[in-house]
Amino acid sequence: MSEDFELDTDDLKRRMDGAMSNLRTEFASLRTGRASGSMLEPVQVEAYGQMTPINQVGTVNVPEPRMVTINVWDKGLVGKVEKAIRESGLGINPQLNGTIIMLPIPELNEERRRELTKVAGHYAEHARVAIRNVRRDGMDQVKKAKADGMAEDDQKFWESEVQDITDLYIKKVDEALEHKQEEIMQV
Structure with a gap:
């Protein structure tokens, strides 16, 4: 029975922070005029x-x-x-x-602004995929611990922890995207 399993949530958060940092860098590349x-x-x-x-x-x-x-x-x-x-x-x-x-750098017209918001959306989706990949890694660690004898209640707890962290970071991506799209559409 593996009672001493401890998922490294700090590592998951650090890796998700890396995805957010990459997203901020990509957003900085999108010009706003x-x-x-x-x-x-x-x-x-x-x-x-x-x-x-x-x-x-x-x-x-x-x-x-x-x-x-x-x-x-x-x-x-x-x-x-x-x-x-x-x-x-x-x-x-x-x-x-x-x-x-x-x-x-040409003046941004309405059509170009819409194109840039779509590009921002693609960047955000790449960040979400990266975050979900980190989530999958965390869930795999929990499943491995379950196979090694972790109690079902512990498994549910750790899966819930991983999902909560993932939800938090996906929300951060969505907020960053919304902010960037507002910035791009601002004339």
């Missing part, structure tokens, strides 16, 4: 045989409120950086000027 260097953070470029963040292949600057520039250090990567930006779903059309890529 102003240029920001952080909007390029989730964009990865294939450089030197691996996926690399843009800020590790060039200097990202915001010279004016509606312009972001990237000074790519390696001429051979300019095309790859441009392609990564085009395929990122940011809706920005890069303009090349030698090794400098200019990203003019």
